[in-house]
Amino acid sequence: MPTEWFRDTNFRAKTLATIGNVQDVLNEYAALGFDLSLRQVHYRLVAQGLWPNTDKAYKNLGNIIRKARDAGMLDWDMIVDRGRKTHWKGTWDDPSDIMYSVVRSFKIDKWAGQDWHVEVMVEKEALEGVLIPVCEELQVRLSPNKGYSSASMMYKIGQRLLGKSEEDKFITIIYLGDHDPSGLDMDEDIENRLELYSDGVIDVVRVALTYDQIEQYQPPPNPTKMKDSRAKAYVQRFGQVSWELDALEPQYIANLITEHVTGERDEEAWAEAVAQQEAERQKIQDIIDQWGEDDDEDDDED
Template sequence: MKEEFIKIKFSAKRLGLIQEVNKVLDKYHTLGFTLSGRQVYYQLVARNIIPNDKHSYKRLNSIISDGRKAGLIDWAMIVDRTRGTREPPHWDKPLDILEQAVKVFAIDKWADQSNHIEIMVEKDALAGILNPVCQKMDVNFTANRGYSSDSLLYETGLRIYEKNREGKIIYIAYFGDHDPSGLDMDRDILERLKMYSGVPIEVKRLALLMDQIEEMDVPENPAKTTDSRYEGYIVKYGISSWELDAVEPPELERLVTEFVEGLRDPDPWDAKVEIENGMKQELQDVVDAYKEENPDDEE
């Protein structure tokens, strides 16, 4: 929704950039994605509309901020996933929560599978892209926010230990930046999870990889010279680094889908889906019966 709070007179150049921002937002909104400010920035860099540097990023953020407040950019199409308010759930009437139960009800469709899969990402800002596809594939998703905490990995270790006791093979797929620390994080995850769980684990990095960077022509940034791993990094990759935010959201979604489907046995999966659908129908029957007995609740 576009909503004007203040009057701002924009130059033709700034108005042109706002139009380009809206083109990006409209495209991904149509595909079902809501972007972060940084993702919008990289989309404009990839289109050669703005240069890839700190000044351009700060300038774009300022223009987006003004454009939203002036009613030129839809507030709902850009999201800040690093901050948020957690509101307690409320319901106007019993029928509302009954109908919601039908929508959200799900069983563990991996219960009869031989593999256990979890998806991890370095950045919380990409949770809005990866979490929905993980929910669709019924696998755990974790945003580590850099090097993951011991508390989080300890809890993950306990969880995968139990899955291993059930006879499952453990797979962790990881998404991270291609920079000195980003390339080290999957190693760190593997070592600590093995320590906390005491079971065999495979950690596979799905992105970013150098062949993906070259194939997708991902915009580059200078690697941070202050990173303690900088010297070892530049020996292998040079002085450039690349951010996961610059990858097209559908590509990230595709990587998760193909990885999970490659480790999923379709027969027990389809059987679980059929069972789940039957149970959801049972819930829908309860809703329908409630509506007949309480017609006023539908108003």
């Protein structure tokens, strides 16, 4: 995990203490296999009583982390920006490299023999780093958003779900979003639009962020955005405070997804699919091993 020095900064003692706190948070979650966004780091410090929960403090933390990275004090890979990406198609140096990667990459659709089709949707693209590993392990599609889903995205997902309905599968969308005026509306909006585009019954299950979770875990509150057209009705129910999904512990979110996804599947059928996948992988490995032996024989003849 790289740190690189680019320039010195004379940090005050208080700022050095904050950098140390940030490093502790990053180390803790790296040990669990998570990289964090800036907002997640912010909320982890807020939850520990080490940082104020204000927009000004959030921006200030970003500046501190940027300067600490430039000074070689924080790892560049442990804080990620998922909103900005560079696209590149990978290359291979040798045919054998791609041959051996095929075994690891080969997967069958383990949900094919299940009665349910399950997908995960999340309001926050910034939570990809938490959700991608667990969704890949559970072999469910993950659709991150930036607020409300676009019409193009909803149509594409709806058409995919139409195909699953035609296979006589029950469909569940596990949804995670903020607890604020628009956030509480999004899962209903998704259900309505997906049922429109799939011409079927879609069960959208909101697993976070719920008011029960807020009462139990006490995430730091934020002021409700009163410019939101849904704010009046929201304030009547919950007051002038809202909460962000990012404030929940990453491990808790991952466990939540695992619990709800595995609750929808037949474990006996799943185990059979896993065994089938391993048998197919072994067939591929045998072909590769034979290819390697034939290649060695050709070299000897030369």
